[in-house]
Amino acid sequence: MSSASADLHQMASLGRLLARIVHEINTPLASIFSNNEVLTRSMANLGPLLADGSPEALAKARRIVAACADLTAVDKIACERIRGIISGMKTFARLDSSEPRVIDLNRHLRDTIKLTEAEFRGRVAVETDLADLPEVECYPQMLSQVILNLLVNAGQAIEGGGAIRVRTHRDGNMAHITISDTGRGMTDEQKTRAFEAGYTTKPIGEGTGLGLSIAREIIEQKHGGSIRFESELGKGTTFHILLPIRQTRSSQ
16 A cells, blocks of 8 residues: 555544544534523523412422433533543644653543544443553653554454453553453464554555554554564454553654
């Protein structure tokens, strides 16, 4: 695949992902707007009822207030949903500087995972087991691209329902990230060629457009870490990423 074709592929794939994210934002936003209309009508009805002051009117006013309280609770959940999606988008879209930054890796992973909710639509459960870690020095946006790519690949490898498990723990002076799926696994040829530049088992338009060869370049050359995997056909795949907790050499 040429560089121009790869860029177009990545832009198209990212566009589809963003379209799904926009849909995920529109759903809770529509709920907020609908609830706001009900709250506006309810507030208009409360005035006359309170002015009436009769037991029947006050009982009806109390029921309206209780219903409004339920609606505000729903709106809070919707707002938290939107905030979570936007937080993930901000993490993914932030431009990296020429120097690495120190981040809370576990929080960074959670934000990136939020972006997959629109992709998986409840079909795939993403479970986390995140150990206490010191802050990690890295290039956050590049790391997000790698993690998002592995998560989307894992989801696409799962036919029907399934699960992805994301774990972290400290391994000496490295932070160890594992991403495991219950998908179909890889054939021997796929395992042999997985990190080969330009190799993909997906048709044009699927995935994030970030190949495993580029993911390895980001992890190993840019961060001085390592990436490897094990896979069993019919049982799933696990990727292992080791990142230095502190960068000890200049980026390439």
